[in-house]
Every structure is written in C-alpha cells, then in structure tokens.
Amino acid sequence: MAEKNLESKFERHIKDVTFKILRYSGEGDSTKFEEFKVPVIGGMTVLEGLIYIKENLDSTLSWRASCRMGICGSCGMFINNFPMLACQTQIMDLKSDVIEIKPMPNYPIIKDLVPNLDKLIEKHKSIKPYTLRKEGTPEEIEGEFCQSVEELERYEEFTFCIKCGICLAACPTVATAEEFLGPQALTQAYRYSVDTRDQGYEERKEVVDNPLGVFRCHFAGSCSEACPKGVDPALAIQLLKKTIVKDSVFGKKLENNAKVLPITQENPKKKENIKPAPPKSVE
Amino acid sequence: MIKNLLGIKGWAFAGKFSLQRYAYILQRITGLGIILYLLMHLYVTGFKIKGQEAWNSIMQTVHHPILHFFEFLLFICVIYHALNGFRLILAEFGIGIGKPGRQVYPYTTSVDRQKGFFFFLMFLVLIIVLVGAADFYLLPK
Numbered sequence: 001m002a003e004k005n006l007e008s009k010f011e012r013h014i015k016d017v018t019f020k021i022l023r024y025s026g027e028g029d030s031t032k033f034e035e036f037k038v039p040v041i042g043g044m045t046v047l048e049g050l051i052y053i054k055e056n057l058d059s060t061l062s063w064r065a066s067c068r069m070g071i072c073g074s075c076g077m078f079i080n081n082f083p084m085l086a087c088q089t090q091i092m093d094l095k096s097d098v099i100e101i102k103p104m105p106n107y108p109i110i111k112d113l114v115p116n117l118d119k120l121i122e123k124h125k126s127i128k129p130y131t132l133r134k135e136g137t138p139e140e141i142e143g144e145f146c147q148s149v150e151e152l153e154r155y156e157e158f159t160f161c162i163k164c165g166i167c168l169a170a171c172p173t174v175a176t177a178e179e180f181l182g183p184q185a186l187t188q189a190y191r192y193s194v195d196t197r198d199q200g201y202e203e204r205k206e207v208v209d210n211p212l213g214v215f216r217c218h219f220a221g222s223c224s225e226a227c228p229k230g231v232d233p234a235l236a237i238q239l240l241k242k243t244i245v246k247d248s249v250f251g252k253k254l255e256n257n258a259k260v261l262p263i264t265q266e267n268p269k270k271k272e273n274i275k276p277a278p279p280k281s282v283e
Numbered sequence: 284m285i286k287n288l289l290g291i292k293g294w295a296f297a298g299k300f301s302l303q304r305y306a307y308i309l310q311r312i313t314g315l316g317i318i319l320y321l322l323m324h325l326y327v328t329g330f331k332i333k334g335q336e337a338w339n340s341i342m343q344t345v346h347h348p349i350l351h352f353f354e355f356l357l358f359i360c361v362i363y364h365a366l367n368g369f370r371l372i373l374a375e376f377g378i379g380i381g382k383p384g385r386q387v388y389p390y391t392t393s394v395d396r397q398k399g400f401f402f403f404l405m406f407l408v409l410i411i412v413l414v415g416a417a418d419f420y421l422l423p424k
C-alpha cells in the first residue's frame with residue numbers, strides 16, 4: 001500500500017539518485033557516510049531529496065532548513081564538494097547519479113548536516129550591522145533621508161546577504177584562521193559604511209582594520225563564486241581595503257552626509273505635466 | 284561537536300573553484316619558493332668571504348644542469364609571482380573588478396569581471412617564459 005502511494009507521488013520519476021550523506025551522531029568524533037536511494041522527479045531540489053529520506057528512509061537524519069526558497073539562509077551544505085544552498089540546488093542540475101552531502105566546512109558540526117553558525121553571527125554583530133549616527137538617530141531626525149539611485153547602488157547588492165555562511169565555508173583564509181572576520185562580516189562592514197545615512201565608518205574601522213580583519217583577505221575570490229545571492233563579498237572587501245588605505249595613507253576619510261528632507265515636503269523632482277491615467281475600461 | 288576546519292587542505296586544494304583560486308595557491312607557493320631561493324642565494328654568495336678558492340669550488344657545484352633547470356623554474360616563479368601580484372595589487376585598489384550594481388540572475392561577480400585581465404597576464408607570463416626558455420637553453424652563451 002505504502003509502496004503504491006510512493007509510486008503515484010513520484011509519477012514523473014526521472015531516475016534514482018544515490019545520496020551519500022556524512023552522518024555524525026553529535027557525540028564523539030567519528031563520522032561515516034551513509035547511502036540512500038532517492039527517486040528524482042523534475043525540478044526536485046537537494047533539500048526535497050533530504051525531506052524524502054527523512055520521511056521515508058531514515059527519520060534520524062538531521063539538517064537545517066526553513067524557507068525552502070533561498071531566503072532564510074539555513075540550508076547551506078557541502079554538496080558534491082561545493083558549498084551551496086540545498087533548497088536552491090536542483091538534483092538534475094548536478095548532472096550526477098551520486099550526490100555527496102557533507103556539512104559546510106569551517107564550522108563545527110552539531111549533528112549530521114547541521115553546522116554551528118555561532119561564530120558567523122558573532123562576527124556579523126561585531127561590525128555593528130546597523131546605521132550608526134553622529135548627527136541624530138533616524139528616530140531623532142524629523143524628516144527623511146534623501147538618497148540618490150547611485151548612492152543606493154553603492155551598497156544595494158550587499159544587502160542581499162542572507163547570512164547563510166556559505167562564503168566562509170568557501171574561504172581558504174578562514175580554513176586556517178578561524179578568527180578571521182570573513183567575507184560575510186567584512187561585506188556588511190562595507191555595506192553600512194558607504195550607506196549615506198550612516199556615520200559609523202570610524203567605529204567599524206577599529207573592528208576591521210587589524211590582522212584578523214580586512215587585510216587578511218587574499219582575494220582568492222571563492223566567496224563571490226559560492227555566494228548564492230550574488231552578493232559578491234570579494235568586491236566589497238577590496239573596496240573596503242581601498243577605503244581604509246585612502247583614509248590611513250592619503251588622509252581621505254569616508255564621510256556621509258545624507259540630506260534630510262522634512263517629511264511633509266513634496267518630492268523636489270516631481271514631474272509636472274504627467275498625463276492623467278486613462279479612464280477605466282472595466283468596472 | 285566536530286571542529287571541521289579545513290586547515291591547510293582548505294587553501295592547498297582549490298577543487299571546483301575557478302582559476303583565480305588556483306592562482307592564489309600558486310602565488311603563495313611561488314612566494315615561498317622565492318624565499319627559499321633567497322636563502323640559498325645568500326648561502327652561496329656568502330662563500331665570497333671565504334676567498335677565491337672556496338668561491339670557485341661552490342661555483343663549480345652550482346653549475347650543474349639540474350640546478351640550471353631549477354634556476355629556470357625560479358625564473359618562471361618570479362615572472363608568475365610578479366605579474367599575478369600586480370593583478371592582486373590592482374584588485375585591492377578596486378581596479379578592474381567592476382563596481383557594485385544591481386544584481387540580476389545569472390549573477391556576475393568581481394571574479395568574473397577580472398577574468399579577461401587574468402588571462403591576459405597569464406598570456407604575458409607564457410610569452411616571457413618562452414623568451415626566457417630560449418635564453419636559458421637555445422641561445423649560445
């Protein structure tokens with residue numbers, strides 16, 4: 001009976017794929033690979049394969065996932081020796097009949113595929129990932145900050161970070177220097193510092209301009225290759241180096257003075273003569 | 284809990300990552316190679332203070348075909364290290380890696396944008412090494 005249900009569930013069954021998963025009980029330090037046969041249907045992701053295993057083959061398998069749509073940053077794994085989001089990786093795209101899944105390297109393993117991301121979050125917090133103000137906090141200022149499209153684009157792509165930690169798993173520097181701030185935190189340090197509303201560059205510089213900070217980066221570029229959100233941490237880190245060199249060597253400080261407009265003021269660039277919308281064609 | 288830090292393996296193996304990651308490994312290895320040469324070079328030239336005879340005898344030893352080949356390897360290392368180092372210096376000043384912008388899938392990154400320049404430099408390395416090879420082995424001394 002159960003067999004039959006399964007078959008109907010997988011009627012668009014393309015092929016069977018072997019999931020070779022590194023298991024770790026959470027105690028001691030012995031790990032072993034375990035294999036599971038997973039029937040693949042079109043569009044099936046690695047995460048769905050893991051869910052299939054948990055529901056049908058071995059309920060003790062552990063991993064971390066939540067949104068299953070590449071936005072929560074929970075499901076980073078080492079899939080066929082590349083750090084990727086399990087929910088954003090389609091099995092057929094891997095073009096392989098064996099899928100080897102290990103927990104993300106450079107993080108302690110808690111159990112099976114669950115990494116301990118405490119360090120990542122600590123490093124992220126250490127660079128003060130929020131708007132720092134000298135001249136009045138956003139709450140104190142009665143008005144709104146003005147920012148041009150160009151000013152937005154200076155940092156916009158870096159805001160897409162979902163803190164999945166894949167970049168640190170890819171980073172060859174983190175591999176030997178655990179305390180290196182790493183691509184994620186350094187990128188956020190740059191992201192906030194060049195935001196015209198922010199005035200915290202000095203404070204963040206103290207955190208990132210040290211032997212375990214921005215200049216530890218060798219621009220191997222792997223973080224940018226692996227990042228599933230197109231954040232390009234390597235770019236942010238090089239620009240952060242440039243910003244700090246400009247300041248420390250040439251004395252050109254990064255200063256932000258976003259214009260503040262009173263909330264009631266009309267948009268100064270509001271266009272006149274815009275034709276009214278055409279009349280409704282249906283009620 | 285298992286630590287799972289990749290350690291030396293993390294930087295010595297580039298796996299599925301792109302050529303620039305391999306370039307990073309080579310930069311380190313060639314850098315260390317050049318330091319090794321520097322030490323040997325100091326040792327060998329140090330024979331000068333021991334007088335003409337000691338100097339002549341060490342020069343005899345050094346003029347060995349295998350050491351000559353090692354010198355050629357060193358030459359390749361220096362050329363590669365200098366040109367790739369030049370690329371890294373430019374990149375660290377934000378040159379040739381593009382500007383941040385709106386990301387649209389499929390994403391392009393600073394690593395992709397720098398690939399052309401990287402290939403150009405590697406082509407230069409090849410040319411210089413070929414010219415050097417001619418000088419080392421083909422041209423009459």
Ligand code: HEM
Pocket residue numbers: 217218219310311312313314315317318321364365366367368369371372
């Ligand atoms: C034209 C001359 C040179 C240039 C342009 C150059 C450039 C560079 C650059 C930019 C780096 C940093 C790479 C990174 O961030 O990972 C580097 C690293 C290094 N260089 Fe040089 N270099 C030159 C000559 C030398 C010489 C003569 C030596 C040895 C005596 C040397 C030994 C090293 C070493 C050991 C490293 C460390 C590599 C690492 O930590 O990954 N370099 N070089």
Ligand code: SF4
Pocket residue numbers: 160161162163164165166167168183184187226227228229230231232233
């Ligand atoms: S920069 Fe990219 S890879 Fe790194 S944590 Fe953010 S989203 Fe993940």
Ligand code: FES
Pocket residue numbers: 064065066067068069070071072073074075076085086087088
């Ligand atoms: S489950 Fe949320 S990013 Fe994969």
